[in-house]
Amino acid sequence: MTRRKIRLSDVALAAGTSTKTVSRVINGDARVSSDTRKRVQGEVDRLGYQVDVMARSLRKGVDDTVGVIVPTIGDPFFATMIEEIESIALEQNLNVFIASNSRTPSTERRVVEGMLARRVAGMIIAPFMTDFGFLANINTPVVFLDRHANGLDSDVVLVDDFAESQKAVIHLASYGHTRIALIVDDLEIETSRKRREGYLAAHVELGLPIDESLQFLGCTNAEAAESSTYKMLAQPGVPTAIFSARSETSLGVVRALHMGNRTDIAMVSFGDFVAADILSPAITVLDHNPRILARIAMERLIALMASGETDFPSETIVPLHMIARGSGELPPTVLEVSA
Amino acid sequence: MTRRKIRLSDVALAAGTSTKTVSRVINGDARVSSDTRKRVQGEVDRLGYQVDVMARSLRKGVDDTVGVIVPTIGDPFFATMIEEIESIALEQNLNVFIASNSRTPSTERRVVEGMLARRVAGMIIAPFMTDFGFLANINTPVVFLDRHANGLDSDVVLVDDFAESQKAVIHLASYGHTRIALIVDDLEIETSRKRREGYLAAHVELGLPIDESLQFLGCTNAEAAESSTYKMLAQPGVPTAIFSARSETSLGVVRALHMGNRTDIAMVSFGDFVAADILSPAITVLDHNPRILARIAMERLIALMASGETDFPSETIVPLHMIARGSGELPPTVLEVSA
DNA sequence: TTCGTTTGTGACATCGATGTCATAGTTCAT
DNA sequence: ATGAACTATGACATCGATGTCACAAACGAA
Numbered sequence: 001m002t003r004r005k006i007r008l009s010d011v012a013l014a015a016g017t018s019t020k021t022v023s024r025v026i027n028g029d030a031r032v033s034s035d036t037r038k039r040v041q042g043e044v045d046r047l048g049y050q051v052d053v054m055a056r057s058l059r060k061g062v063d064d065t066v067g068v069i070v071p072t073i074g075d076p077f078f079a080t081m082i083e084e085i086e087s088i089a090l091e092q093n094l095n096v097f098i099a100s101n102s103r104t105p106s107t108e109r110r111v112v113e114g115m116l117a118r119r120v121a122g123m124i125i126a127p128f129m130t131d132f133g134f135l136a137n138i139n140t141p142v143v144f145l146d147r148h149a150n151g152l153d154s155d156v157v158l159v160d161d162f163a164e165s166q167k168a169v170i171h172l173a174s175y176g177h178t179r180i181a182l183i184v185d186d187l188e189i190e191t192s193r194k195r196r197e198g199y200l201a202a203h204v205e206l207g208l209p210i211d212e213s214l215q216f217l218g219c220t221n222a223e224a225a226e227s228s229t230y231k232m233l234a235q236p237g238v239p240t241a242i243f244s245a246r247s248e249t250s251l252g253v254v255r256a257l258h259m260g261n262r263t264d265i266a267m268v269s270f271g272d273f274v275a276a277d278i279l280s281p282a283i284t285v286l287d288h289n290p291r292i293l294a295r296i297a298m299e300r301l302i303a304l305m306a307s308g309e310t311d312f313p314s315e316t317i318v319p320l321h322m323i324a325r326g327s328g329e330l331p332p333t334v335l336e337v338s339a
Numbered sequence: 340m341t342r343r344k345i346r347l348s349d350v351a352l353a354a355g356t357s358t359k360t361v362s363r364v365i366n367g368d369a370r371v372s373s374d375t376r377k378r379v380q381g382e383v384d385r386l387g388y389q390v391d392v393m394a395r396s397l398r399k400g401v402d403d404t405v406g407v408i409v410p411t412i413g414d415p416f417f418a419t420m421i422e423e424i425e426s427i428a429l430e431q432n433l434n435v436f437i438a439s440n441s442r443t444p445s446t447e448r449r450v451v452e453g454m455l456a457r458r459v460a461g462m463i464i465a466p467f468m469t470d471f472g473f474l475a476n477i478n479t480p481v482v483f484l485d486r487h488a489n490g491l492d493s494d495v496v497l498v499d500d501f502a503e504s505q506k507a508v509i510h511l512a513s514y515g516h517t518r519i520a521l522i523v524d525d526l527e528i529e530t531s532r533k534r535r536e537g538y539l540a541a542h543v544e545l546g547l548p549i550d551e552s553l554q555f556l557g558c559t560n561a562e563a564a565e566s567s568t569y570k571m572l573a574q575p576g577v578p579t580a581i582f583s584a585r586s587e588t589s590l591g592v593v594r595a596l597h598m599g600n601r602t603d604i605a606m607v608s609f610g611d612f613v614a615a616d617i618l619s620p621a622i623t624v625l626d627h628n629p630r631i632l633a634r635i636a637m638e639r640l641i642a643l644m645a646s647g648e649t650d651f652p653s654e655t656i657v658p659l660h661m662i663a664r665g666s667g668e669l670p671p672t673v674l675e676v677s678a
Numbered sequence: 679t680t681c682g683t684t685t686g687t688g689a690c691a692t693c694g695a696t697g698t699c700a701t702a703g704t705t706c707a708t
Numbered sequence: 709a710t711g712a713a714c715t716a717t718g719a720c721a722t723c724g725a726t727g728t729c730a731c732a733a734a735c736g737a738a
Contacts, residue, residue: 007724018688023726033686048473053456055724058393058693065453073412073437074422083413083439090441095453098412098437100422102429114404114434117392118457134387222613251613258617274561274590275614278597346694357718362696372716394694397723 006049014043057119065095067115067123081290088298105130122305141304143297147190157297157316165198168268177241181214184245195245225252240332247271266330284328286320345388353382396458404434406454406462423633444469461644480643482636486529496636496655504537507607511580520553520578534584564591579671586610605669623667
């Protein structure tokens with residue numbers, strides 16, 4: 001029933017030439033008489049021949065595809081990043097394959113190896129937490145995005161998580177807050193660790209007391225952040241402000257504040273998110289724009305793929321702007337003294 | 340500088356066996372003495388050998404990867420769908436490669452061919468608008484998601500866009516609305532077309548007048564929907580309710596309503612979205628849950644990959660539930676008579 | 679006219695892994 | 709003891725395309 005796949009040799013047979021000549025036509029080699037070329041092209045069209053990319057790249061060693069690996073596609077931050085990468089790739093006539101590491105180190109490694117084995121021309125990786133030492137003597141260009149790669153000195157594009165977080169907390173404190181909660185993902189993730197350090201450093205700098213009970217760690221997604229926030233609202237000594245260290249967790253925090261009728265609590269989100277500007281109050285955010293990061297990373301990757309040099313890893317730090325929308329400028333709520 | 344890639348033959352040489360025997364060990368073939376096996380495995384580990392997936396699948400014809408193709412990764416509907424597919428794949432020990440067609444027919448075709456050429460074991464495609472006739476005599480299993488494939492009779496999992504949309508509009512009308520606007524994507528997309536037809540059918544069924552000026556077509560993304568909504572709010576004869584035919588456009592509509600201070604206008608969204616429940620008013624949605632669709636599609640695909648039969652394409656229609664949250668139950672605003 | 683070039687073409691090896699088949703050495707039932 | 713039935717292993721062809729090199733024909737220069 002199914003027609004056999006057309007191969008180079010089938011075309012060659014039909015056109016009465018060798019496979020090599022067909023190959024030349026396919027690849028636009030000048031060394032073919034226009035006569036032969038026309039005949040071969042005719043057969044190619046008639047038979048609907050398509051190059052077998054696998055075989056080709058087995059032979060050539062690479063193909064024009066870039067691989068992108070992120071922790072989760074569902075996180076709008078990464079989704080947007082991917083969109084931007086794709087639109088650049090479209091301009092450059094590159095293909096893009098995307099995979100997620102599902103926030104699982106074993107998957108992360110497998111996925112990276114899968115991309116390598118498929119001989120992508122380059123990769124952009126937003127690492128989770130695998131040790132990338134195994135990439136040390138691979139010559140495929142890789143640019144890391146958002147976080148450094150553990151165990152590998154490589155090109156990276158990121159933001160100053162420490163300083164930006166510190167800035168956000170100081171912003172809240174400047175409105176009089178002294179009990180500022182932290183909602184953050186797993187500390188094994190470099191980004192999370194640094195953001196927390198920034199949070200702590202701000203406290204130290206301002207001479208504010210550090211309260212363990214205000215730090216909610218391990219908020220891996222919006223749901224976890226939401227339930228941490230409920231817990232926070234229920235405990236004695238409710239904070240008057242919250243610093244959410246990731247846009248995805250911010251969604252959970254905001255939902256809990258709305259559900260619990262505590263929109264009087266101030267908050268700043270590390271990273272913008274949809275609807276942040278139309279909530280009441282609108283949410284103040286550090287504009288951690290994935291498109292900018294993606295664009296820089298692609299530029300770097302394209303340069304690497306062209307030149308092949310990988311000897312001097314560059315580190316690009318993108319500064320962030322705070323967008324004050326209201327939630328971060330709320331004054332501390334007068335504490336209700338419980339009976 | 341870069342170490343040469345380790346091949347099967349390198350391992351064979353080191354272990355003093357033939358490549359075939361190494362291959363057997365790699366693939367867990369029983370026909371190897373435990374002695375030889377141990378020796379080979381030792382060399383594999385020592386040298387850090389990794390299978391070249393390209394070469395392997397050139398030989399075998401397939402590999403354990405499923406390809407997923409969607410119009411845009413940025414659309415949370417598709418992003419969530421992908422997440423679900425990945426989590427199932429993880430259980431099944433399958434790899435997933437994702438690509439977007441960038442809402443461009445030429446890219447769509449190129450991407451599908453790229454996947455095929457890489458010999459994915461199966462594909463899940465949320466088609467944009469390409470004619471998929473070229474897949475007719477390909478034997479890779481494919482399940483279409485969300486929309487039928489043009490020009491190809493294939494397995495598909497979708498919702499009843501027509502009837503569900505009709506239902507949504509009738510829901511609005513039941514609260515007294517007679518001027519109901521429509522925000523919809525390009526009509527070349529099957530889904531959009533059917534949803535609009537449902538909108539129109541509801542009008543006919545209820546005997547409501549159909550007003551061209553209330554239909555905003557071509558809203559391809561949130562921004563487009565937002566500016567269409569502004570236009571709608573500015574024109575004479577502002578509607579009292581809006582049916583937004585896609586969750587991504589709903590975000591734009593909601594933003595415009597908030598910005599324009601017209602949250603008194605009722606609305607129903609085809610598809611839930613983050614924050615829909617914490618806005619004021621909270622948004623009534625048809626719960627077009629991508630996870631359910633994804634799960635069904637994966638089950639079907641896995642079955643197809645196992646059996647290979649592709650002869651009887653199945654069509655699965657998933658029913659939707661309406662989640663009434665407030666915005667869809669608002670009464671019509673009393674029209675202000677302009678001076 | 680003869681030799682060096684250029685041009686068009688094909689034979690063959692190769693990329694890395696696996697299927698097929700042959701074969702030498704064992705084991706076992708008769 | 710002897711042929712049947714395994715077991716463990718390797719030689720070789722193959723998947724589909726392309727690089728290398730050889731070579732015949734046509735061309736141009738002396």
